[in-house]
Amino acid sequence: MSKLIIVESPAKAKTIKKYLGEDFDVVASMGHIRDLPKSKLGVDVDNDFAVIYENISGKEDLIKSLKSKAKKSEQVYLATDPDREGEAISWHLANLLGLDLAEKNRVTFNEITKSGVQGGMAAPRGIDLDLVNAQQARRVLDRLVGYKISPFLWKKVRKGLSAGRVQSVAVRLIVDREDEINAFKSEEYWSVDAMLKAEGEKKAFPAKLASKNGKKLNVKNKEIADAILEDLKKESFVVDTVKKGTRKKNPAPPFTTSTLQQEASRKLGFQARRTMKAAQELYEGIEVEGLGAVGLITYMRTDSLRLSAEALADAATYIKGKFGSKYLPSSPRVYKSKAAAQDAHEAIRPTMPELEPLQVKSSLSSDQYKLYKLIWERFIACQMAGALYDTVNADIKAGVYGFKASGFTVQFDGFTRLYEESKDEEEESVSALPALQEGAELKVDEIAGNQHFTQPPARFTEASLIKALEEKGIGRPSTYAPTITTIIQRGYVEREAKALKPTVLGDVTTRLMSEQFSNIVDAGFTAGMERNLDEIAEGKQNWVNTMSEFYTDFAETLKKAEENMEGKRVRIPDEATDEVCELCGKPMVIKMGRFGKFMACSGFPECKNTKKIVKDSGGICPTCGGKILTKRSKTGKTFYGCEKYPECTFATWDTPIEEKCPKCGATLFRTNGRGRKIHCLKENCGFEKPYSAKKVEAKDE
Numbered sequence: 079m080s081k082l083i084i085v086e087s088p089a090k091a092k093t094i095k096k097y098l099g100e101d102f103d104v105v106a107s108m109g110h111i112r113d114l115p116k117s118k119l120g121v122d123v124d125n126d127f128a129v130i131y132e133n134i135s136g137k138e139d140l141i142k143s144l145k146s147k148a149k150k151s152e153q154v155y156l157a158t159d160p161d162r163e164g165e166a167i168s169w170h171l172a173n174l175l176g177l178d179l180a181e182k183n184r185v186t187f188n189e190i191t192k193s194g195v196q197g198g199m200a201a202p203r204g205i206d207l208d209l210v211n212a213q214q215a216r217r218v219l220d221r222l223v224g225y226k227i228s229p230f231l232w233k234k235v236r237k238g239l240s241a242g243r244v245q246s247v248a249v250r251l252i253v254d255r256e257d258e259i260n261a262f263k264s265e266e267y268w269s270v271d272a273m274l275k276a277e278g279e280k281k282a283f284p285a286k287l288a289s290k291n292g293k294k295l296n297v298k299n300k301e302i303a304d305a306i307l308e309d310l311k312k313e314s315f316v317v318d319t320v321k322k323g324t325r326k327k328n329p330a331p332p333f334t335t336s337t338l339q340q341e342a343s344r345k346l347g348f349q350a351r352r353t354m355k356a357a358q359e360l361y362e363g364i365e366v367e368g369l370g371a372v373g374l375i376t377y378m379r380t381d382s383l384r385l386s387a388e389a390l391a392d393a394a395t396y397i398k399g400k401f402g403s404k405y406l407p408s409s410p411r412v413y414k415s416k417a418a419a420q421d422a423h424e425a426i427r428p429t430m431p432e433l434e435p436l437q438v439k440s441s442l443s444s445d446q447y448k449l450y451k452l453i454w455e456r457f458i459a460c461q462m463a464g465a466l467y468d469t470v471n472a473d474i475k476a477g478v479y480g481f482k483a484s485g486f487t488v489q490f491d492g493f494t495r496l497y498e499e500s501k502d503e504e505e506e507s508v509s510a511l512p513a514l515q516e517g518a519e520l521k522v523d524e525i526a527g528n529q530h531f532t533q534p535p536a537r538f539t540e541a542s543l544i545k546a547l548e549e550k551g552i553g554r555p556s557t558y559a560p561t562i563t564t565i566i567q568r569g570y571v572e573r574e575a576k577a578l579k580p581t582v583l584g585d586v587t588t589r590l591m592s593e594q595f596s597n598i599v600d601a602g603f604t605a606g607m608e609r610n611l612d613e614i615a616e617g618k619q620n621w622v623n624t625m626s627e628f629y630t631d632f633a634e635t636l637k638k639a640e641e642n643m644e645g646k647r648v649r650i651p652d653e654a655t656d657e658v659c660e661l662c663g664k665p666m667v668i669k670m671g672r673f674g675k676f677m678a679c680s681g682f683p684e685c686k687n688t689k690k691i692v693k694d695s696g697g698i699c700p701t702c703g704g705k706i707l708t709k710r711s712k713t714g715k716t717f718y719g720c721e722k723y724p725e726c727t728f729a730t731w732d733t734p735i736e737e738k739c740p741k742c743g744a745t746l747f748r749t750n751g752r753g754r755k756i757h758c759l760k761e762n763c764g765f766e767k768p769y770s771a772k773k774v775e776a777k778d779e
Contacts, residue, residue: 081102081151081154081155082103084155084156094187111137111144112131114132119222120221123629126622145174145175148175156183156205157187158171162212165210182204184206185203188424191430214621215621222625234648236670245568247552247600268530270287270307270310270526271284271286274474274483274523275521277519285483287479287480291478309479313476315474315481322469323471326464326466327466329462329464329497331383333456334381334425336548339353339354339540340544341499341500343576350558364441364442375426379423380425381415390410392432396458397461405493406462407463411461428454431458435455455496462492537579539578540576543578552601552605569583570588582650594639664679664680677690692707694706696736698744700744701761704721718731755768
């Protein structure tokens with residue numbers, strides 16, 4: 079009889095099987111096998127929140143197979159992911175298969191490598207019911223909020239809407255930011271900027287006006303700026319003081335789930351779901367040439383900055399061999415996790431620090447390679463010596479006016495030789511200053527006043543929203559990506575370039591939620607619930623008591639909301655457009671329908687003209703040279719067609735790509751079904767080539 083190990087995915091099963099040999103049968107549960115019912119609440123609020131679980135539809139054969147294998151095995155191990163959700167899946171499996179919950183049959187792997195798997199198998203434990211209860215409490219909370227408030231929204235706003243404990247707060251943050259932007263009053267201000275040259279120097283350096291008579295100077299308009307420029311024509315520019323110093327810059331810590339999603343967004347342009355998909359694949363195992371199936375990174379859902387002693391030693395060995403001893407700090411860098419971090423796992427790092435990205439590039443898809451390179455570089459850099467800069471700050475006098483100039487030179491590049499963290503806002507570039515002597519006169523190469531306007535706060539991007547959610551304690555590492563995906567798919571938020579902007583629907587729904595369910599969309603309240611869930615996981619709170627406290631107030635709030643909105647309904651205003659109806663001449667407006675947004679005449683019901691909203695795909699029609707637009711069929715499926723329809727009837731399911739045909743220069747298309755290929759659709763061209771789906775880099779929509 080063999081030993082059975084149950085994991086969540088086939089890729090993970092394949093990698094683990096490699097390290098354990100023939101005595102083990104490793105199978106996948108394909109994620110969750112039981113869940114709350116879809117058609118009803120599934121929670122008995124009057125009976126200690128007893129939960130009704132059902133086997134997931136479509137998994138009958140899989141469950142039957144798991145039961146059969148478990149019955150024939152001498153030992154069953156549950157090796158689902160090492161987090162609360164993974165613990166809950168193991169608990170469901172144990173109940174389904176009739177396993178003893180106290181038996182030491184739960185194993186976890188922080189990394190899918192030989193040592194990681196063997197280490198996990200050597201330390202089996204019982205299922206942690208505190209973790210299970212924390213996950214169960216989260217699921218029940220989300221179900222109560224979603225199934226109780228959503229019907230209210232259907233009656234008062236529009237059928238099909240949904241509320242969510244975390245998603246509603248995320249939308250609230252985006253709506254509040256939009257309110258700040260709309261309320262912002264831009265103010266004019268001016269800067270006086272000079273380009274100065276030291277004696278004997280060919281290159282000028284910049285200096286900014288900072289003060290008058292030793293006091294900070296604010297230049298509010300052109301008249302003041304022009305008056306200052308007139309004054310400066312009579313003055314000599316003299317170096318008053320020069321201060322030299324040394325500045326040290328240390329590397330950023332290794333990645334957590336949140337910081338990985340943020341940096342992948344900034345550096346790679348990845349959406350959070352795209353980042354987590356590639357990270358999951360890297361964790362579960364990749365078939366690497368010369369190594370076989372191996373997990374290339376540690377578990378990717380973590381809020382910890384902890385690193386193992388072995389990982390630190392491996393990084394030090396690599397850095398010393400590659401860059402030399404001077405690139406190593408005097409002792410390994412240790413980073414402190416945030417107070418609220420669960421610290422169940424290490425930070426995200428490569429499982430084999432010596433495995434450089436280029437060594438595995440040929441075995442990875444484009445997304446996998448880019449993300450592995452980012453994780454690898456961040457980890458190696460976090461254990462390198464700091465960078466040292468020689469800084470110079472100069473005060474320059476021009477009569478009663480004071481200018482400031484600053485610059486630096488790199489004394490030692492340290493970790494920046496390999497990697498530097500990106501920022502949400504670009505920093506002002508600073509270059510080196512020439513050698514300046516106090517009392518020396520400077521030549522004015524150029525001087526001008528420049529107009530500026532104060533800017534409103536920027537809209538959230540995925541990176542900055544994830545950062546805000548984490549800072550406010552809303553959600554957990556595993557929830558950021560699905561939360562953002564959900565609020566966009568449900569039409570509450572839309573992307574405008576990289577920015578996240580609330581839709582009219584999102585704005586209306588959030589304001590109604592704020593009026594009637596203020597706690598649910600309050601960041602502080604939601605963060606407090608997260609802390610309660612953490613305490614349940616730590617065994618400090620009883621999950622039923624926590625649910626009871628929440629539901630008592632929630633039920634009362636729901637009752638009052640129904641009373642407040644009795645006989646009332648909230649109208650969703652139409653979005654105005656610049657287009658005019660070609661049938662009656664009235665403005666066209668954007669409405670939301672069953673399959674998303676569409677354009678309709680504002681003269682409805684007298685005029686019933688409607689149009690689809692289409693996007694430019696970037697491709698050129700191979701038939702007539704017009705633009706290829708991204709369209710949707712009646713069933714909601716994406717296809718591509720010529721903008722000149724019906725004069726030109728070109729249409730295809732194949733996706734236009736940036737690459738041009740090497741034979742005729744036309745737009746190339748990628749097929750999306752079987753027999754994958756990239757081909758040219760221009761008549762009589764015939765160019766085509768195969769492509770591997772693994773190698774094609776998906777583009778965020």
